[in-house]
Amino acid sequence: MSHDRPTPSPRPVIAVSRREFLATSSAAVLAANLDAAPSAAAEPAAKLALEGGAKAVKQACPLGLRWGEPERERLNAMLQQEGLFYWKGPQTALMLERFQEVCPVKYAQSCSSGTAALHIAVLAAGIGPGDEVITSPITDIGTVIGVLYQQAVPVFADLGAGTYNLDPADVERRITPKTKAIIAVHLCGNPCDLRALKAIADKHKLVLIEDSCQAWGAKYRGQPIGTIGHMTCFSLQNTKHITCGDGGVVGSSDERFGPLLQKYGDKGFDRVKGGGFQAFSTNYRMSEPQAAMVAGQLTRLEAIASKRARLGNLLTERITGVPGVTPHQVHPEDRCVYWFYFFRIQPQAFRCDRAQFVKALAAEGVPCSAGYIAVPLHREPVFQQHGFFAGRWPVREMGLTTMDYTKHQTPEVEAILKTGIRVPIHEGMTEEYIAGVAEAIRKVARHYAA
Template sequence: MNPTLALHGGPKAVTAPRPERHRWGAEELSRLTAMVGQKSLFYANGPQCADLAAEFRQTCPAKWLMPTSSGTAALHVAVAALQLPPGSEIITSPITDMGSVIGILYQQLVPVFADIHPHTYNLDPQDVRRRITSKTRAIMPVHLTGNPSDMEAIMTIAREHDLFVIEDCAQAWGALYRGKPVGSWGHLACFSFNEFKHVSCGDGGIVMTNDERFGPTLAKWADKFYDRNSAADARNPTSLAPNYRMSEPQAAVAAGQLTKLPAIIADHVRLGSRLLAQLETRALPGVSLPAIDPRDRHSFWFCLLRLDLARFRCTRDEFAAALVAEGAAATPGYIPRPVYRYPLFQNHDFFAGFWPLREAGLTTMDYRRVSCPVTEAVLADSISLAINPGLTDEIMDQTAAAVAKVTHHFAR
């Protein structure tokens, strides 16, 4: 390969054509066609929501589940179902989407951010232990990028301290931890059908549980706490709950997507594994690959690499720009900063400029003093590489070649 970077006039490393990807087809269309013939598009007793539930159970065993309007909504429902007193703390990851913490804040609870493992990018169980206080009531591990969290360690901590566990599986469709699907380890689990996830209906989610303490109330927490199974007393809510229902059109597309999930995940796993194998065969001084336990299945929502910037004559952003010039689908980092560094956390501006919990003396949390050094380092030195079924084995091979080319050019 010509070592001259494409940025400097050399040939691109990634030249394979990218096939146009169309995610929806006959499976979704047939269900949408049937849906148009229905007398009602309401979720309760709707055939599309019922089909979605049946398809989901082929992926992850769930005694109780509730389709929701988004993955964020599913997480809010899960948090609400715990019925924790105001000021209770839930430990979660600082490298995640806001959707992981919105429900915590709206339920007048306190997100506590624990640091992550430097190469799995998931919660570090030892730091979770350090963050536990007398107010801790739950842990919310996030299976970031499709790499399963260390659920044995997390569940051990939960048992020792009598804590609940909510799994955030939004990025981890099809991932397996010790041979079991993610989502089947904690007390509750949530998945996302957002546009950018493995499977999508534009937006939507599912919350599930096998715990009889929470299962019978899941639908209520997503539906204004109405009891749709009681025709005589449906509108008689005994708790405050939002409207997070999924409609039948959304469910029709989501159910169609789930019929294709095994093939979709197989593509993600094949492409991600091939990319890592290709990277491992090359001498890449200063580049760290994600750590994956061989007993688990990483479902590769994307691939996150780390750079030891002291070993390069460039910044992280310059490295990413060089990869893009080579034709690689690469972006610098993941989210721009840890969640606790977002302005609303730094200003404690959660409710019209106020945080009632602090003002009522129910928490002393000050997010301006929170520090998760590993998270901050990962977000400062990482590179994201795209993985999706619209790519090919040839593109993965050439992407690995592009990483090697850029690495050797900038290596000190």
């Protein structure tokens, strides 16, 4: 089946009723806050801040410094060392030990970025020229950089209307004899439908790689994110839940892939077995100063992840039932760690467009923005021009792929990016602040209701 095949007609944004949502949401948190949630119908009309009314969000909630004593302790220890190389480095060892407590995989390798982690996973999966890898088009380009560097072909599938994660049915439709892997991006820290994706991967003998870059501390049906796919990749870039400025980790419990991670992160050199260069890769190593920082940061992760989960779920609870607004959809047994919160508006439900809705929300004191990435990845100029390598794409020139990104279609993705509104969530926020954000959304939605 062709990878350019469009999905069936775009699915409408589904308005989820308060009752339906409660049946499918993180129940404990929601139940705790249910009584406090105002009913949309009972709310009095309030003057928009945009038109001179009082702001719904009274006070900003700055994040502040994200580091202190645990990081200082590790950095001081690092400064006592004579060497700062990762191999047999005590900071790297401690960092990976702490990582494996959070994400219990047998093999873990630190590296220089999430992009590097993903490239290492793609290398370990044995992906090469002309192979196809199915993934999401709403993601950081780092998800597919490694795929392209292996001269393989990213195939973009459509996403769930409310989860913004891979739609397993569309993934299966796009499988061809050339498909070798699926990269499941847990967008915003919301776990993908891993059971369905793993079943598809097993059925078609594909490698399932989890892109957990935005999902530190997330849980799928109670299990730590990153432990269901064959390999998992995390980013430690500055905006992530925990960070060392730039960095990454790749992990696996699979005996086919796990033992390969070290060498593919280290120029192809196997530091356990030695024996010269049996494999080829680039230098993706992370040094001891960064590992020290991450070892410190990992002690904070559970508090960060649980707080974000609580705040995001509270926002969902508070805006569920608002006509024309579709909250971020999370499976009731999963823990979404809200790298950000993404809700959708139904254009026909409002007398204003999304830009005006966002402007009004911003005036209420909500630092929101329209959409996420500007366009799906395959509509970026470098994809449209197939110009990945000095303006050329060797695998296409050699006839190893017929991929034409100018014809690639993902209708729900287009709709998500046109109707989504992004609201920051972070651990420095309070429940009162989130209640204010919810009030702002309700107020603006009510004001512009068609």
